[in-house]
Amino acid sequence: xxxxxxxxxxxxxxxxxxxxxxxxxxxxxxxxxxxxxxxxxxxxxxxxxxxxxxxxxxxxxxxxxxxxxxxxxxxxxxxxxxxxxxxxxxxxxxxxxxxxxxxxxxxxxxxxxxxxxxxxxxxxxxxxxxxxxxxxxxxxxxxxxxxxxxxxxxxxxxxxxxxxxxxxxxxxxxxxxxxxxxxxxxxxxxxxxxxxxxxxxxxxxxxxxxxxxxxxxxxxxxxxxxxxxxxxxxxxxxxxxxxxxxxxxxxxxxxxxxxxxxxxxxxxxxxxxxxxxxxxxxxxxxxxxxxxxxxxxxxxxxxxxxxxxxxxxxxxxxxxxxxxxxxxxxxxxxxxxxxxxxxxxxxxxxxxxxxxxxxxxxxxxxxxxxxxxxxxxxxx
Amino acid sequence: xxxxxxxxxxxxxxxxxxxxxxxxxxxxxxxxxxxxxxxxxxxxxxxxxxxxxxxxxxxxxxxxxxxxxxxxxxxxxxxxxxxxxxxxxxxxxxxxxxxxxxxxxxxxxxxxxxxxxxxxxxxxxxxxxxxxxxxxxxxxxxxxxxxxxxxxxxxxxxxxxxxxxxxxxxxxxxxxxxxxxxxxxxxxxxxxxxxxxxxxxxxxxxxxxxxxxxxxxxxxxxxxxxxxxxxxxxxxxxxxxxxxxxxx
Numbered sequence: 001x002x003x004x005x006x007x008x009x010x011x012x013x014x015x016x017x018x019x020x021x022x023x024x025x026x027x028x029x030x031x032x033x034x035x036x037x038x039x040x041x042x043x044x045x046x047x048x049x050x051x052x053x054x055x056x057x058x059x060x061x062x063x064x065x066x067x068x069x070x071x072x073x074x075x076x077x078x079x080x081x082x083x084x085x086x087x088x089x090x091x092x093x094x095x096x097x098x099x100x101x102x103x104x105x106x107x108x109x110x111x112x113x114x115x116x117x118x119x120x121x122x123x124x125x126x127x128x129x130x131x132x133x134x135x136x137x138x139x140x141x142x143x144x145x146x147x148x149x150x151x152x153x154x155x156x157x158x159x160x161x162x163x164x165x166x167x168x169x170x171x172x173x174x175x176x177x178x179x180x181x182x183x184x185x186x187x188x189x190x191x192x193x194x195x196x197x198x199x200x201x202x203x204x205x206x207x208x209x210x211x212x213x214x215x216x217x218x219x220x221x222x223x224x225x226x227x228x229x230x231x232x233x234x235x236x237x238x239x240x241x242x243x244x245x246x247x248x249x250x251x252x253x254x255x256x257x258x259x260x261x262x263x264x265x266x267x268x269x270x271x272x273x274x275x276x277x278x279x280x281x282x283x284x285x286x287x288x289x290x291x292x293x294x295x296x297x298x299x300x301x302x303x304x305x306x307x308x309x310x311x312x313x314x315x316x317x318x319x320x321x322x323x324x325x326x327x328x329x330x331x332x333x334x335x336x337x338x339x340x341x342x343x344x345x346x347x348x349x350x351x352x353x354x355x356x357x358x359x360x361x362x363x364x365x366x367x368x369x370x371x372x373x374x375x376x377x378x379x380x
Numbered sequence: 381x382x383x384x385x386x387x388x389x390x391x392x393x394x395x396x397x398x399x400x401x402x403x404x405x406x407x408x409x410x411x412x413x414x415x416x417x418x419x420x421x422x423x424x425x426x427x428x429x430x431x432x433x434x435x436x437x438x439x440x441x442x443x444x445x446x447x448x449x450x451x452x453x454x455x456x457x458x459x460x461x462x463x464x465x466x467x468x469x470x471x472x473x474x475x476x477x478x479x480x481x482x483x484x485x486x487x488x489x490x491x492x493x494x495x496x497x498x499x500x501x502x503x504x505x506x507x508x509x510x511x512x513x514x515x516x517x518x519x520x521x522x523x524x525x526x527x528x529x530x531x532x533x534x535x536x537x538x539x540x541x542x543x544x545x546x547x548x549x550x551x552x553x554x555x556x557x558x559x560x561x562x563x564x565x566x567x568x569x570x571x572x573x574x575x576x577x578x579x580x581x582x583x584x585x586x587x588x589x590x591x592x593x594x595x596x597x598x599x600x601x602x603x604x605x606x607x608x609x610x611x612x613x614x615x616x617x618x619x620x621x622x623x624x625x626x627x628x
Binding site for chain 2: 098099113114116148153174176177179199201203204205206208251252253256257259312314315341343344345346347377379380
């Protein structure tokens with residue numbers, strides 16, 4: 001039976017709905033028992049109805065020195081766009097040999113290194129939507145071969161993304177509490193990158209720094225609109241050959257119950273003010289038939305910051321606040337939210353996105369000024 | 381010598397006093413006592429199943445069942461077995477940092493080990509750091525009686541400011557080397573927490589404390605307990621305590 005507080009909350013929530021430009025909700029049923037877990041998920045939005053079903057499974061088996069793991073995740077849209085389509089998000093298998101090495105192959109997402117939101121050094125990682133930090137883009141076919149040599153873990157990586165193949169090597173190290181890595185990547189289409197990063201704890205702080213030099217022959221991939229006389233288009237900026245991308249971050253426990261985290265990110269391949277203006281004119285002119293995949297909201301300009309605080313009020317209630325800002329045009333958004341755990345199975349959460357950006361700015365491109373998302377999860 | 385009421389009173393008082401400290405030559409070195417206590421608490425490398433329960437006034441106690449893999453000088457890995465909302469989460473402890481892996485997140489979050497574990501009175505490193513002799517300089521304060529049993533009293537001072545507690549006073553049972561009580565202090569001597577060890581059981585081949593109760597001195601009505609359901613001495617490979625393994 002619903003308690004009075006829950007009824008009051010529901011009434012308050014319903015009465016506030018018209019104030020939001022976007023409201024979405026989701027309900028998930030998740031089982032993570034033992035070696036196999038499955039999740040069912042349904043979601044709908046009041047503004048744009050969509051529904052989908054997500055299934056995820058994982059299994060492990062150990063035979064002597066071998067550990068074999070497999071995982072898969074697929075979702076099918078039942079209503080909305082694209083309708084009735086099944087998409088395989090992850091499907092991989094790995095073999096591990098007694099801690100000495102592993103081979104992992106299949107459709108997967110390569111994990112971020114240290115930064116919470118940005119990944120400045122691994123070009124193969126599927127792009128995340130910075131306007132929705134919990135969103136994870138789909139996996140891509142990838143093969144990762146790793147070996148273990150004391151504190152060092154060298155890896156070879158091969159990936160295929162939309163028909164483009166990329167190859168890379170990475171050396172991970174862990175010594176005296178300091179994690180670090182070096183990596184280098186090469187794509188058959190001519191992109192190159194070399195990166196490094198480190199993370200360590202110091203006097204109660206966790207510090208991280210990452211950076212990479214990225215060289216791409218068509219870094220902006222914007223079409224020219226020279227031929228569009230009279231449309232007011234500005235010539236698209238030329239390709240940028242080499243760019244520096246970096247991320248610095250810190251986090252600290254506050255009063256034993258809270259976690260404060262902050263990051264700054266520099267995208268050397270990002271657009272200057274005039275380039276961004278030109279891009280918006282192109283988009284508005286209709287001549288930009290397809291936005292290049294490299295252009296992800298939250299990484300179009302050059303300088304960003306992220307700050308977040310999460311507080312564990314009690315075993316049942318956590319609340320938090322995060323802010324993402326583009327320092328090139330002072331655009332950004334606030335996201336307060338909370339999670340409430342009821343009993344051993346039920347988790348309820350809500351997040352509000354308050355966009356304070358003006359039009360014509362990075363985050364001014366977000367579709368809504370304010371949006372509310374609500375989720376209900378039942379763990380089997 | 382005069383016999384009389386004063387002598388009787390003095391004799392009664394002397395009988396109530398704790399056993400006097402033995403001469404320095406009769407007591408083992410402090411480091412030896414501490415190492416024996418560490419061995420009595422947990423094996424050097426172990427897999428345990430524990431239940432962590434938080435007790436608060438006017439609230440139903442809520443427990444977590446957790447599998448703990450711990451190896452001295454290597455680290456600790458906690459995996460949640462229940463409740464269903466927590467299954468899949470893992471905490472890796474190494475070098476005074478904690479990596480938290482949550483299903484669905486692409487990477488591990490690294491935080492300080494001083495943070496409270498799951499809003500209990502235990503800190504992260506209370507659960508995962510099974511050794512003290514590397515982090516503390518230890519001195520023997522003396523001997524005493526606690527609940528009728530003779531104990532050693534050790535005074536431990538942190539070697540670096542990075543550990544969670546700057547001073548610990550330990551009471552160690554003289555016969556079994558099982559700890560009976562730890563008191564945790566700040567550098568200035570303020571009592572932070574008290575930890576009591578009780579309910580002795582045969583675990584991993586010897587008698588050990590199967591219940592650990594931690595109380596916060598600033599909120600004595602709230603306390604957390606760890607009940608050890610199972611304990612096995614198992615050789616654990618170093619790669620068990622890696623961020624890669626914790627994400628699986």
